[in-house]
Amino acid sequence: MEILNKFGRFMRLIVRLKGGTDAEGTIKNITKNVKLRGVNVWMMVCSATLTCIGLDVNSTAVIIGGMLISPLMSPILGVGLGVAIQDRRLLINALKSFGLATFLSLLTGFLYFFISPLGDATTEINARVTPTFLDVGVAFFGGVAGIVAGSRRDKTNAIPGVAIATALMPPICVAGFGLAKMSSTVFLGAFYLYFINSFFISLATYLISVMLRLPKREQIDDEQYTNVKRFIIGFAIIVTIPSALIFYDVLDKLRFDKGVKNFVSTEVRTDNRRPIQTEVVDSTDPKTLKIYTVGLAVSDEEKRNLEDKLSKYGIGGLQLKLVQLNVSPDEFERLTSDVQTNLSNKLNLLQNVEDDQKKTIEVLKAQIVDIKDNSQPDKSFLNDVKWLFPEIADVIWQEATTDTPEHTSNQFKTLAVAFKEGVEPTTKNLIESRIVRLAQSRFADMRFNVVEKTELPRQEVEKIVSQEQINANTNQPQQP
Missing domain, CATH: 3.30.300 (GMP Synthetase; Chain A, domain 3)
Structure with a gap:
């Protein structure tokens, strides 16, 4: 038991934060840097521009440079500190500065990618449109490191590392890319990543400030303080849920x-x-x-x-x-x-060719049907035959055949005729011979034959043309 007590005292000594804490200096430093004015505005615009260039050319080094000079961390720390020490003025100023910084960064990203001659979705851009639960951890522990390092009397070199780890600037610039390209998926995903980074850095600042027992500027009753804690916990859970769902999808993939x-x-x-x-x-x-x-x-x-x-x-x-x-x-x-x-590229090309061939085959099938329908002689000839010879009930073209081998260059066209009831055989023979002579006079490059059918299939291609077309051609044909 004594060993456990010694081990507990040893661990408390190791993780103790109060030693070396500069409470008033921390509050004063964060409060002084919260307002976004003058130089900070110029640094914000330059940081956003550098980050946009790094995203556009897919350069990690340029993106890191843009993150290092960004003054965006101070307003976010100010939000968490303002809630922790119950300083209403600090909280309001921090929220105003945070809103202005967000607007400037988003506007810079939009304008840059709107006029950029490149403007393609690079690997660095795509990496910031699907935030997961792991990004929550990065933001939270980055915020812890930021407030712990900032609260020391002896300042450390951890702040640049925090700026790189939390990566606040790239997501808001990618959101500007989404606006410029009119992509709601990119905009919402990147802006959500920016929001959870900012929120959990502020949350970490709040928790560490409470643990350090930094002096409060105002006093609120226990009921109000309980309501604030419940709101923070509930809001943190709501914000985390979408990232957890996205993280589940990523794990599933x-x-x-x-x-x-x-x-x-x-x-x-x-x-x-x-x-x-x-x-x-x-x-x-x-x-x-x-x-x-x-x-x-x-x-x-x-x-x-x-x-x-x-x-x-x-x-x-x-x-x-x-x-x-x-x-x-x-x-x-x-x-x-x-x-x-090259082989892999050819495989992909072959797959694309196969898909194109399937589409081409479907188009050719449709064209073959049209060609087959339109390859017969003038269909108005059928209407002329029925108009000239009232004894005919119906007439259609049959499939083309070829003549004997020595005449394969001459194509035979067969006309199938169905006569009305009561027509004499001699009259039928006379009409058939006249139809042949009429066809040969109209289509000199083809040979014709007429056969009698008692029943004929009715097809769409043999439908009678409209009455207006018949009337227009009434005076055209002459009996041979």
């Missing part, structure tokens, strides 16, 4: 990617087969896991066994597609890195 990787390396890879590229196609339903392999081909039975093992790795429900390349593993090993890169 990481588990999925890990399952795919383990499946490919354990089940697909063998001594005689090597997977060289894996991709998940989200556009299909269900999603497709496409694996490109070299070496021994996968049999149908082996593929079925692989599909049954997908659920074992937490990726059940995926459709498995294996693409076999005609290259042995040894040959693939001998390929240079440039060739491998």
